[in-house]
């Protein structure tokens with residue numbers, strides 16, 4: 001897969017792209033493996049043609065840091081994936097960096113980069129399916145850019161921080177979008193909650209998808225079901241604060257009725273996750 005994806009405003013010829021790919025691979029290795037500093041991210045983002053400036057860090061999560069960047073005068077979001085600070089066994093904390101062989105660091109780089117690949121591809125598929133997600137713009141190595149949801153460089157609020165005027169409507173909008181993501185794009189979000197839904201232009205927007213789980217003929221359908229249940233419970237719980245009570249199990253059933261990979265329809269009767277053919 002190319003490092004400079006086709007929506008990148010600086011998209012070059014395939015030859016240029018191949019060179020950029022190799023260069024990016026070499027150069028992002030350091031940034032993915034070490035702590036990201038504002039200056040190093042800014043330098044990378046500009047050098048890789050992902051942004052023309054980096055304004056400030058919006059958030060530092062476990063796996064990624066989020067920055068407000070500029071493409072010319074337009075604000076965009078840059079997400080930089082790095083090694084988990086504490087939870088991964090290959091983290092710098094566990095001494096990995098000190099003993100890194102080039103082969104191992106290459107593997108780790110691939111792992112970090114993979115989050116950006118998954119997020120970019122899934123955002124693109126969701127966007128194409130008409131779901132309200134930030135449009136992905138470009139990806140190079142472990143860096144990803146996307147549409148900035150917000151105004152005057154002020155980011156949109158998370159659902160947890162807004163007071164909705166028409167909560168029932170918003171509940172339906174979220175479920176409609178999530179159903180499209182599950183039924184048509186074939187993914188379970190895996191971390192859907194009031195923290196990963198933004199409120200912008202009178203619409204809920206689903207964000208933060210790198211942990212999403214693909215629901216296809218090879219998947220563990222029990223696992224998919226339990227992730228889906230968790231996501232739906234989180235959303236149902238949020239709306240209970242508005243006095244709206246809905247049954248997460250019933251909604252789950254609507255989702256499962258809408259889509260289950262054909263070879264996994266009997267997954268509940270199967271033992272030990274084996275696949276039963278129709």
Ligand SMILES: Nc1ncnc2c1ncn2[C@@H]1O[C@H](COP(=O)(O)OP(=O)(O)O)[C@@H](O)[C@H]1O
Nearest residue numbers: 059060061066077134147148149155156207208
């Ligand atoms: N496209 C975006 N537009 C505006 N704000 C964003 C956007 N993406 C992320 N953010 C902000 O950054 C925060 C963290 O982003 P998120 O993708 O949830 O990463 P993580 O939770 O892994 O740190 C979000 O809660 C939101 O406030």
Ligand SMILES: [Mg+2]
Nearest residue numbers: 061195196208
């Ligand atoms: Mg998040």
